[in-house]
Amino acid sequence: MKIYISFVYLFFSTIAFTQNAQISKIDSIVNSKIGNSDPALFVGVVKDGKIIYQKAKGVLSLQHNVKATVNSVSNIASTAKQFTALMILKLSIEEKLDLEDDIRKYLPSFYPNVKEKIRIRHLLNHTSGIRDFYDLMSIQQNPWWRREGLDNKDALELLEKQEDLGFKPGSRYMYSNSGYTILTKIIEEASGEEFHKYSKNFFENMGMKSTQFLEDYMYVIPNQSLPYSDWGDGVWQQYPMITNLFGDGFLFTSIKDQMVFEQAVQNANYNNNRLLIESQQPIKNSEIKTYGFGLELENRLYRKAVHHSGGTGSYHSQMVRFPDDKLTVFVMSSNSKIWSGYIADEIAKEFLSPAKIQKKYDEELNEALALTSNEIVGQYKSEGEYLIRIIKKNNALFWRNGNNNPIELIKETNTIYRKKRSPKNKVGFFEDKMISFYDNGKTYKYEKIAYEKPTLADLESYEGHYFSRELDVEFELFLNDKYELYISRDEWKKDRKVEVLNRNELLVNDYILKIERDQFNRVTEILLTTNRVLNNRFIKKSNLKFQPKIKTENGSINVTTIGSRKGNSSQILLTKNYENGNEIWSQQFGGKSYDKASSILATDDGYLIIGSTSSYGKGNYDMFVIKTDKKGKKVWQNTYGGFYNEYGYSAEKTKNGYIIKGTIQNCTSNSDVFNRTCTTNVWFVTIDKKGKELSNKVLEEIEI
Incomplete structure (x- = not known):
């Protein structure tokens, strides 16, 4: 009996000693990252269902030297997505929504032109094709961080204007914050509660009483860690956060609250917590298995892991769970000089046994061809439409992605290359493609595209x-x-x-x-x-500029409009002139009313005059086209249009005839000219070589 008790005592003493050593090592890691007077860093660890470490270091405010504590709150940015996803999953379990629902069940005005279903689960794992509103704002040259008071309503209004998607829903993965902003609105519609009220109750029920989504950047958040950046000159500057966004990020939380949550996640199976159990798995019916409910599901440190990072301004965070090792590390900070992801991995390695790494490249690497550098040079496109160029410079090959700096390709064997400074990344070339290989078996394929030199x-x-x-x-x-x-x-x-x-x-x-x-x-x-x-x-935009003159070998051909002496009519005048402007010959065209010329186009056997007429046709003015031979003699003429005003501006040749460019008018009334409303649109009319109308197309509305 004494032997047994001694063994048990020794066993637990060993565990305690090991854990104390690990905690001491974490302290050393934390202390090596920042000083006591630097912007704050927060670290927490849950192991075997127990909170074994939570610490705050640094200060909340450099201005007032307020010390950070485990109750202080920081913005965890995109790591917050898991909580928005949890609320959606909770509503799904409660049958208040279905993950297969089309989002337009809740937002009927969104994407009316998209025929495919955009399902809620597509938003959750970034497979919807909906473009990221932050990048849309950047294209507008008015980035989100400049827009004081920018909120979810503004983001949703921008997304509501989008007419199509970047890709077909479910066809690929493209990280997009927009999906999670839309999810906040779906939560409101499905729950019947305003998002902040619903999320507040949600966090309180989770035991996370200091956690809240941003509501107004001007509101006072108790114990808030302020964000600071050092741009390399040794001077700290407070990063301005002037927006009111939420759902995709902007969650303020404490390390103490996060440890409560992470402990609940680790103990979910023991407590039979369906919500937390399902949240750690891939989404049912999903086209991808690498991203789920606001969580990345790919391996980390060569182990099965569930993780996510976040960064906005000077705020950043990293959560990583190793379910097989019953280990969770959570790091967050308001200090831009450090990065939570690196710190989390460094801490995790103190608890993880050396991984049994099986470095194995895909077997297709052995099938790469021994091509010459000239055969390799070219343009390659990924499944996601990203263009990679392989260029040759000073007899060396380089990999270039967009306008990024070229990366030299080092030749290892006759068939295998590697990227300089990335020895694990091998590149193989084939007859019509190249493949980028990694030692975890992953491959990225790029199809070689035929180069068409522009004329x-x-x-x-x-x-x-x-x-x-x-x-x-x-x-x-x-x-x-x-x-x-x-x-x-x-x-x-x-x-x-x-x-x-x-x-x-x-x-x-x-x-x-x-x-x-x-x-x-x-x-x-x-x-x-x-x-x-x-x-x-x-x-x-359609080019409706007049082209009344074309050059010839010894002069020019001109078309213009000439008025009658009485001013009650006009005709079209076609002239051929020497270089000095003297006339060689002239021809006139038109009827008894107003006929106007806009442009002339040279054809193989003569000329095409484009203009407008009130002498002929159906309406007030009709588009007017006259075909002549090379001496200006009329071959045929035709009009195009309806009751109102149609004008011809210019023309282009096609294989079988011509496209006449002009405008078309439509009005709400044929008779009430004082109260009717009229619109004018660009109008393209396709005709054959004899003037017969083949088709027409009404394009963008223009102001006259």
Whole structure:
């Protein structure tokens, strides 16, 4: 019996000694990161269902030297997403909503043009295709952190203007804060309570009495840790936080509250807590298994892990759970000179036994081909439409992602390369693709795309003004006198040079511009991709400028409008002139009323005159087109339009005829001219070579 008691005593003494050593080591790690008078750092550890460590170091306010405690609160940014997701899961368990519900059940005005279902679970794990509103605001050149008082209502109003998605729901993963902002509104609709009231009760029931989502940045939050940054000059500056956002982040919590929650998560199976058990698993029916209820589910430190990080301004946090080891580490700080993620991993390693790492690359690495550098050079595109260029410089190969600095590829064998300073990342090349390999078996595949060198005509076709209705943003592409492409925006002090990657893709800063064309191979749209937003649609504004003159070998052809002596009519005058302006010949066209010329287009066998007429046609003014031979003799004429006013401005050749560009008018009444409302839209009419109308298209509304 004495032997047994001695063994038990020795066993628990050993555990206590080991744990004390681990706690001492954590203290050393914490003390090595900041000083007692630096902005605060908070650390907590739960092991085997018990809170074994919680500590605060540093100060809440540098101005007043207020010491941080375990009851002090800090902003954990995106690590808060798990709690918004928990509220959704709770409402699902209570059958107040279904994760398969289309979000438009709760927000019917959102994305009316999207036919596919955008399910609640798509928002939870970032597979919805909804673009990140922070990056949308950056495209507007008015980033979120500048907008004093910016709140969820503002973000939702911007998202409500979006007409389409970056990709089909469920087809891929793209982290987007927008999903969690929308979830706060769904919580309100499903629960019948305002979000802050609902979340307050939720946290109180969890025993987290110091935890709350931001409501107003001007409100006093007791025991708040203020955010500070040192931009490298040794001077601390308080980071201004002037927005009122919540749900995707902006949760203020204490390390004490987080330890209460993490203890509950570790003991969820023992307590049969369905909510917490399900929250740690992949979402049912999900297309991906690597992200769940506001949580990343990929391995960390070569172990099964559930984790998430967050960062906004000078605030940052890291939560990591190792379920098989019954270990959780939580770190948060208001000090931008350190990073919670590194600290959390460093602490976790003190508790984890050395991992049995099986470094194994995918077998396809052995199938890479021994290609020459010239065969390797080119452009490669990922499944997510990201463009990677392999370039050659001074006989060395480089990997270049967008406008990022090129990374040299070091040749290890005849078939295998690695990125410089990333020895674990191997790259193999194949006949029509390249693959990036990692020692955990992961691969990223890139398809090689055929390079289409843009012609001068292509460069000229890019020129024009492009507009996004969804963002109320416009830019212009233009060529300088050296035929270099530039982009201009009113918000920019200086125009920026555009890199032409190939015929269909342009690059400027971190913007990828994808060219979209119509059936006549004309540039009609540009899809802009940057960061967490894909395929923002910018429509090319129609060019309705007059083109009344074309050059010939020894002069010019001109078209103009001439009025009658009495001023009650006008006709179209076509003239051929020498270089000095003297007339070679002339022709007149028109009827008894007003006929007006806008442009002339050279054809293979003559000329096409575009204008408007009230002498012929159905309405007040109709679009008017006259075809002549090379001597100006009329071959045919035709009108296009209805009851109101249609005007012709210019024309373009097509394979089978022409597109006539102009405008079309529509009014609410044919007779009440004083009270009716009229609108004018851009109008394209497609005709064959004999003037027969093939189709027409009404485009954007314009102001006259």
